[in-house]
Amino acid sequence: MPPRILVARAVPPEVLTRLRRYFEVEHNPEDVIYTPTQLLERLRDKEGALTTGSERIDDAVLAACPDLRVVANMAVGYNNFDIKACTAHGVLATNTPDVLTETTADFGFALMMAAARRITESEHFLRRGEWKKWSWDMFTGDDVHGATLGILGMGRIGQAIARRGALGFGMPVIYHNRSRLAPELEAPLGARWVDKTTLLRDTDHLVLVLPYSAASHHAIGAPELALMKPTATLTNVARGGIVDDAALAAALRERRIAAAALDVFEGEPSVHPGLLTVPNIVLTPHIASATVATRVAMAELAADNLIAALTGGTPPTPINAADLQQRS
Ligand code: 8YV
Numbered sequence: 001m002p003p004r005i006l007v008a009r010a011v012p013p014e015v016l017t018r019l020r021r022y023f024e025v026e027h028n029p030e031d032v033i034y035t036p037t038q039l040l041e042r043l044r045d046k047e048g049a050l051t052t053g054s055e056r057i058d059d060a061v062l063a064a065c066p067d068l069r070v071v072a073n074m075a076v077g078y079n080n081f082d083i084k085a086c087t088a089h090g091v092l093a094t095n096t097p098d099v100l101t102e103t104t105a106d107f108g109f110a111l112m113m114a115a116a117r118r119i120t121e122s123e124h125f126l127r128r129g130e131w132k133k134w135s136w137d138m139f140t141g142d143d144v145h146g147a148t149l150g151i152l153g154m155g156r157i158g159q160a161i162a163r164r165g166a167l168g169f170g171m172p173v174i175y176h177n178r179s180r181l182a183p184e185l186e187a188p189l190g191a192r193w194v195d196k197t198t199l200l201r202d203t204d205h206l207v208l209v210l211p212y213s214a215a216s217h218h219a220i221g222a223p224e225l226a227l228m229k230p231t232a233t234l235t236n237v238a239r240g241g242i243v244d245d246a247a248l249a250a251a252l253r254e255r256r257i258a259a260a261a262l263d264v265f266e267g268e269p270s271v272h273p274g275l276l277t278v279p280n281i282v283l284t285p286h287i288a289s290a291t292v293a294t295r296v297a298m299a300e301l302a303a304d305n306l307i308a309a310l311t312g313g314t315p316p317t318p319i320n321a322a323d324l325q326q327r328s
Contacts, residue, residue, distance in 0.1 A: 001024070002022060002023050002024050003022070003023050003024070003047040003048060003286045003310045004023065004024045004026070004045060004046045004047055004048075004055070004067075005019065005023045005024070005025055005026070005047065005048040005049060005050065005306060005310070006025075006026050006027075006042050006043050006046045006048075006049045006050070006245045006271050007026070007027040007028065007049075007050045008028060008034065008039065008042075008049060008050060008051045008052065008054075008055045009028055009033075009050075009051075009052045009055075010027075010028060010029065010030075011027075011050065011074065011299045011302075012295065012296050013300050014171060014296070015299040015300055015302075015303050016168075018300075018303055018307075019050070019303055019306065019307075021309070022258060022306075022307050023048070023310070024196075024323070025140055026042060028314075032166045033054050036056065036060075036061070038047035038169075039055055039056075039061065040060075040061055040064050040065070042062060043061065043065045043068065044063075044065055044069060044262050046065065046067065046068060046071065047067050047068060047069050047070070047310060048068070048069060048071070048306045048309065048310050049068065049072065050072050050074060050302050050303065050306060051071055051072065051074065051080070052073065052074050052075060052080075052298075053073070053075050053077065053080050053081070054078075055080060056080050056156070056245045057071050057080065057081045057082065057085075057091075057093075058081075058082040058085055059082060059085040059088075059089075062082075062085050062086065062088075062091055063089070064087040064295050068089070068091050068309065069091060069092065069309060070092045070093075070094065070306060070310060070315070071086065071089065071091060071092070071093050071200060071307070072094045072302040072303070072305040072306045072307035072309070072315075073092070073093070073094065073095045073096065073302065074096055074298050074299055074301075074302040075096060075298070076095050076096055076097045076100055076157075077093060077095070077176075077211060077212065077238075077239055077318055078095045078319060079211065079212040079213065079239060080192070081093050081319070082102055083320050085320060086319075086320055087320045087323040087324055087327060088327075089218075090327070090328075091253055092309050092315065092318055092319075092320065092321060092324060093318070093319040093320050094302070094305035094306075094309070094315050094317050094318050094319060095317055095319055096297075096298040096301040096302055096317060097156065097317055098290040098317075099154045099157065099294060099297040099298055099301050100157075100288075100294050100297070101157050101160050102160055103288070103290075103291050103293075103294040104157050104160075104189070104237060104289050105157055105161045105163075105164060106164075107163055107237060107284075107287070107288040107289075107290075108161050108162055108207055108209065108235060108237040108263075108265065109164045110290060111235045111237065111262075111263060111282055111284065111288075112144070112149075112161075112179065112205050112207055112235040112261060113144050113226075113234060113283045114204055114261055115143050115205075115234075115235060115258075115259040115261040115280075115281070115282050115303070116144050116147075116258075116259065117141045117142075117144070117261060118139045118145070118192040118259065118280070119282065120282040120283075121139065121259075121280055121281075122138075122253055124141070124279070132308070133288035133296065134153065136305055137259045140209065141258070141259075142204065142205075142231050142233070142258060144168055144169055144171070145155070145169045145171070145205050145206065145271065146169070146170050146171065147163075147171055147172040147204035147205055148171065148172050148173075148174060148202060148203055148204045148205070148223075149162065149165035149166070149169075149172070149173045149174075149203070149204070149205055149207070150173075150174050150176075150199050150200075150202070150203025150204075150205065150206040150207070151173065151174075151175040151191075151201060151207050151209060152175070152176050152177075152206065152207070152208050152209065152210055152219065152220075153174075153177060153208060153209040153210025153211070153238060154175040154176075154191070154209075155175040155177075155210075155211075155293065156183055157209045157210065157237070158175065158177070158207070158209040158210075158298045159181070159185065159189070161209065162175065162189045162191055163188075163189060164245060166188075166189045166190055166191070167188075167189075172190065172192075173182065173189050173190060173191040173192070174192050174193075174194045174198070174199055174202060174306030175191055175192070175193060175194070176193065176195065176196045176199040176201065177193070177210075178196060180193045181193070188251070189323070196224075197227060200224055200227035200228050200230070201227050201228070203228070203229070203230075204229065204231065204233070205230060205232065205233045205235070206228065206232060206233065206234050206235065207218065207235045207237070208234070208235065208236040208237070208238045208242055209238050209272050210238055210242070211215055211239070211241065212220075212239035212240075212241050212242055216239075216241075216242050217241055217242070218241070218242070218243070218244040220234065220236075220242060220243045220244065220247075220248070221242075221243075221244035221326070222240065222244065222247040222250070225247060225248065225251040225257060226251075228256075228258065229257070230255065230256060230257065230258065231257075231258050232257050232258060232327065233257065233258055233259045233260060233261065233262045234248070234257060234259075234261075235260070235261040235262075236260075236262050236263065236264055237262075237263045237264065238263050238264060239265045240265040240266040240267065240268050242264075243262070243264050243266070244266075244276070245262075245266045245271075245272035246272055246274060248260060248262075248275070249272055249274025249275045249277075249278060252273065252275075252278040252280050253274070253278050254279055255280075258280065259280040259281065259282075260280070260281045260282070261273070261281065261282035261283075261284075262282070262283055262284070262289045263275050263284045263285075263286055263287065264286055265286075268285075268286060269285065271283065281325040300315060301316065305317060305318070306315050
């Protein structure tokens, strides 16, 4: 009997075909988001699961699925997994780093540029038929080239955004991260570690690329926004919940910062109503990694992890393999 797996959301068809060569696959062709109860019902008899950010794997799920051995997230972020609980239940968790780094950095940079140069705002103006004449100060924004790029969370994607800014746009780069980059990584970017207050005060264009956890919840709220320059922009391609969306809506409304660009939201796909009514914002529906090539690569990597974990191989991108080994 091949191992049974659940593919919890729709994935590229070629990945499904590949998984079927190894497993008895239950999948979700309608691509519905399962309620926790529906997820439990489908996962109860499975040994593996391919999940996305919309499936929460916690102690209750794991306790009800004694056969489960691996959960493979099709995402680099894994705040939908309770990793401690996975380890306690002997379940390997995996994610999809690296394959989406450059694509996500491209998008983060595009959002930052769109906020600084008021692209969404001016397009809405044009579409509303309000463009009657040229004027010297119509939609004047802030330069990107030569401006100070600030990065909060200097992991792989943060470094890829810094590279674009430093090497392509002549931007001085400052960053804040729990740990400093090695000098050989900082040097080619001219990147300088600063404390969080300095980062907020000195940045022209701030990009958030840190993982979501209890520690990063509302890392940017009213007090942090108050430290930023009135000309600054804020871009979030990390996770909803890192920014206090209500506080950001108020800061944008009162022009305490110039503009924002968000790909992720607290409680998405719902969006705070205050963000929908301010003009100085760029809003996208969590698509930073959405190119065909990258989404296929993410699904393939999640499949690689599942196949290796359930056929005696070595999963390429485990999250808790070391913890599991310690436990045994
Ligand atoms: C995914 C992401 O599209 O990888 C991540 O962490 O946020 C996105 O690339 C999304 O999480 C779907 O699982």
